[in-house]
Amino acid sequence: MQDYLKGLNDHQRNAVTTTEGPLMIVAGAGSGKTKVLTTRIAHLLAKGVDAFNILALTFTNKAAAEMKERIEHILGSKEARNLYIGTFHSVFARIMRSEAHRLGYPNSFTIYDTDDAKSVIKTVVQELNLDVQHYKPNAVYNRISGAKNALVGPAEYNNDYHIQQEDMRANRPMMAKIYAAYAQRCFKNGAMDFDDLLIKMYELLKNFPEALHKYQHKFKYIMIDEYQDTNPAQYEIIKLLGAVHENVCVVGDDAQSIYSFRGATIQNILQFRQDYDDVKVIKLEQNYRSTPNILTVANEVIKNNKGQIPKDLWTENKQGDNIRLIRTMSDNEEGKFVADAIQEQKLRNHYKNKDFAILYRTNAQSRSYEESLRRMNIAYTIFGGLSFYQRKEIKDYVAYLRLIVNPKDEEALKRIINYPVRGIGKTSVDKAVLAANENNISMWEVLENAARFGYKAGTLQSIEEFVTMIRSFRSMLDTKNAYEIAFHVGKQTSFVKELFNDKSTEGVQRYENVQELLNSIKEFTETPMSEESGEVGDKGLATYLQQITLLTDADQKDPNADTVKLMTIHAAKGLEYPVVFVGGLEEGLFPSGLSINTREELEEERRLFYVAITRAKGRLYLTYANTRYKFGSLTANEPSRFIDEIPQDYLDRSFAGGGTRNQSSSGWANSNAFERMKGAGSSTGSSFARKAEPKPEKTFVSSLASSNAKPKEVAHTPSSNFVPSDIAELQVGSRVEHQKFGFGEVVKLEGSNHNPVATIKFDVNGEKKIMLNYAKLMIQK
DNA sequence: TCATAGCTACTTTTT
């Protein structure tokens, strides 16, 4: 037997050596899924299969990179670099680089990220003379994305009775029009959004038999990781690609399906068994990761979901500690508790920073942990949130590069045409966009022929200079690599110099970021790629741009650094840590208040909780806070319903509420004087700020400033026991306290369930309409 | 045409 097969259990080995025919591996959490996948690929290669004939699709770039590395390690060779391995999006983007022309796109097409896409949507909504407030880019984008992931094109969208009914009910009758206009605009811009990468791939295979034939025969072996998170578009593509050889191997766990908001459907698992003959199913049920305690809790929690694929996850690991459940008074104390616990565990059990992960439902929650960790001098890394490439200065720079590669890219053009300021303002830009639409040409073409469109002499000259400059950059495309061009652009345009001259802290940071960007481009041009280097523009700008758009924040940070890792649960999928903290176990946050309206949504939240629990190898801490700042205002929260689903014998409950005395009680004496000053002009001089603000002077200044700016409003300082009440209990006639406006009486309740509005007559500030979703009100009892 | 200040609306999760 080959060495690499020795460390596998029977089921795993079976999965690895079953190379021919459709195969479904149902892999429970921690059952060695990645190991099986990588070994299976290594096995194929060892058997003599050509790396060029293997396609492996993963969910993240990180997973792909890790897999490659492991395969190389098993084989001890560089053969793995020739594998087609990556995310659906990146693999298809790579293929599209040489096939897009068949669909009428330039092969140098641009990939629009979510921001670009929303910006285009906004533009088309405005051009259709619709209200952007009503057709919010965010909502429209999600709707269109949903359609695309289900392979519903603009025409079908428009003709589908149910879809139309839905839009009517949502009072968005123009959705189909917007969808069509958006798709057309992207096409005109020579751009694909994330979803297009899938859709266009599908169209390519569906409508171009030569292309289908080519890739069907190229990819003799197909493997798909995280299969439970694939959507119908991905499913159909795989079905087409795998139709000839039928060597399709999918690996997934229905209990870990957490991306239905992105169109993923567990249906794909059921469908798979129907679409192929003789699907072999192998279950991996032995867990190698977690203690029995953690596993039991996870199993018990997920039992509350209906219709799981029957699975019996077990382990031989030794018992371990109970799960710890900690209640704190506030999000800040939650952060403090976690930092303290990390410190304690490091001392007591000799853990390193990298043994800890802090997981949460929303990115916004990272703040309190960050502060506490920083205060305790514990090194940490946050994954997620704003990616490096989403920073303004980087997007600006990249926009130049994008425009050079693809002048039709209107988003890029609009971004930089007047950055740095060159006298082509909003009016001139609007005019160019209009002219482009009227003549059905790109905005760039309008600029190239600006003289024909009646610009004033001064503007015309600016435009011509701009066009000349971009053209000169473009002339470098064929002869220079990405770095050379990027460097040249930075030198020729003055915005880098402007950044350099900005000596503010942010300015320095921005300049450093730009330098980092250049470094990354340099690195890109110097890293060797696969043997297929004959492909179009390997070290060219286009390839570079494609790569960075598909890179997420998580891909840019070192997962092996000795730091505490902070990330959302979504981002933690596939990872494991000796000690895991799951924070914010509160109703409305986890499960999210936006996902408790249907059974399906709630079950997905529960699966998310399952994923969170099963990240832990040895110790698991669950925390929740009684109060938490949301949108900058304080809210009170109930503990999450998921806590009740945990068998209570497995839980050690405790309360971490100490250490705040100096902030609330012994601060009274000092604060009274401070309060009197701060509350000057307030009708409620007796009030006291209960907030444990680390910087009182900030509160002082801002409240002073606001009372100066708005003399009409009398400042109010919330009572010491101010905790917002549940708005559901609000009635006409209720006596309330508002954090800003003071005391008053509810005169009227109106608005929808989702957005209730109360009219309140305040004692000193008069009648005001208050949006209850955002306001902080305490009902007086 | 441009820079700034102040206001508003919003926050799930991600390729």
Place this chain on the structure above:
DNA sequence: GTAGCTATGA
């Protein structure tokens, strides 16, 4: 709390 938009004055 903050990004992004609008109104304002230069």
